[in-house]
Each structure stands twice: as C-alpha cells, then as structure tokens.
Amino acid sequence: MTRFDGKTAVISGASSGIGESCARKFVAAGARVVLAARSAEPLQRLVAELGDDLAHAVPTDVSDLGACERLLDEAKSRFGSIDVLVNNAGYNSRGPFEELPMASMLQILDVNLRGPMMLTKLVLPHMRARDSGTIVNVASLAGRFPLDDEATYSTSKFGLRIFSFAVAEELRNTNVRVSVVSPGPVETSFILDESIIESVPALVFSQPMSTADEIADLVLASAADGMRERTKPAFSGKMATLGYLMPGLRKVLMPIFERKGEREKKKYLARRSP
Secondary structure, eight states: TTTTTTTTTESSTSSSSHHHHHHHHHHTTTTTTEEEOHHHHHHHHHHHHHHHTTEEHHHHHTOOOHHHHHHHHHHHHSSSSOEEEEEEOOOOOOOOGGGSSSHHHHHHHIIIIIHHHHHHHHHHHHHHHTEEEEEEEEEGGGSSSSOTTTTTHHHHHHHHHHHOOOOHHHHTTTTTTEEEEEOOSSSHHHHHHHTGGGGGGHHHSSSBBHHHHHHHHHHHHHHHOSSSEESSSSHHHHHHHHHHHHHHHHHHHOOOHHHHHHHHHHHHHHHHOO
C-alpha cells in the first residue's frame, strides 16, 4: 500500500516543471490527479502517459474565479473527493519595478497570489466537511529575501507564504492542514528558458539549483505530514532569512553572491552556446 492510495490531488501549473513532476509522483504513490494549466495540449499528453483512469486534465486559468470553480467541481465529479490541493502555478516578468508593465504586474499577483487564495477558499468547505485534507502552496525563497528586478514576484511569494501560515493557524483545531514549499532556483524553463535567462538576476545563479523532481518530493512529503514549511536548499533558506532580518548583513553579502552568480550564469550560458 502506498501513502496516497485512494486520494485525489488537484495540481495547478501541471503542464511542466514542478507540477508535472508532482503529477507523476502522486500517481506513483497511489493517488489520482486532476491536472490544471492554461495549455490543454501538454496536459493531455500527461494524461495519456499516466492513464485516464488515474489522471484528468482541466485547462484552467487560475486567475479566473469561474475557471477555479469549474476545476474543483470537475475534480469532485470525476473522482469524488479532493484530498490534496497543490497551488503550484506561477508567473514572472522581470525587470525594474518602474519599467514593469502594469498588465505584467497584475498578472504576477493574479497567478501567484490571488489564484491560490481563490482555490484555497473554494476547496476549504469541501475539506472542512470531511475534516480531512492538505493544501500545499509552492512559494519561493524570493518571498523571504528582497530581490532586485523581482519586486512584484517577491511580493507575491511573500504574500503566499504568510497567507499559508495564517490559514494554517485558523485551521489548527481541525484535520485540514496548510503547508508551504519554498524552493530556491529550480532547473526549469521558469529560469533557464532561452527567451528569459538573460533577464534572470545573477543572484539567482549564486545558489545551488534544485531539480523539479527534488521539489516535487518536498510537495509530496508536505501533503503527507502537513509540515508547516520545507525549503531547498536548506542553507539558502537560512541565508534568505538572515538577509531579511539583518539588512546590514545583506549589504555585505550581496556583492559576494552577485559575483558568484555572474560566474555561474556565464557557465550556464556557455553550455547553451552552439
């Protein structure tokens, strides 16, 4: 018997990266999965791989309330219950805040914060009625450390993290749990896509890169035990907290990490060159 036998997990941002890895790992652990993302084609490919008896695709824009309602209604209709909600969908647009288009700023907030809040609010009555369930929100170490050229993204992930903690406190006398997974940089197209890698701050590359599978493992562990927060790399999490709490230390360490990041970024770019 595996740890998620008979359980149903709804996963946003499931078309690639961490969400796609989560889908495979939940199914391997005995769960059925409902896959959400804006693009239908990659979801359908994943369903074909996993089997339509275990996976179901619902193309969803998590910034749209009606789409979120349809996603959860279809999940309950297809598999009968929702035991785990993984809020993984993410969006970013980098650059100085003053130059960031208003539409991009709002989309970051809609996808990274408003969407998870809406899905959480919508799924809670179902979980409360069953007195069972876990919500896992995928935040970021960028939400624990002020990052140049990522002001809105850092804000959205900071907000998601503190939202998760607050709701977890409200649910402390129930069997419904809320967890946060806060990764540092992850080897996915979110950072390494050719169209955006040049705009990614050097500081991002100063930290060890995790794989999507490694972060998915943290999501499954959190779904199983409801631990308040998991971070990876652990050392980066501690440094992010120190930098936030001690601005003076941040000023000393930033140049060191930025120089290291510049070197590592050049290595990544060189490996991509023909």
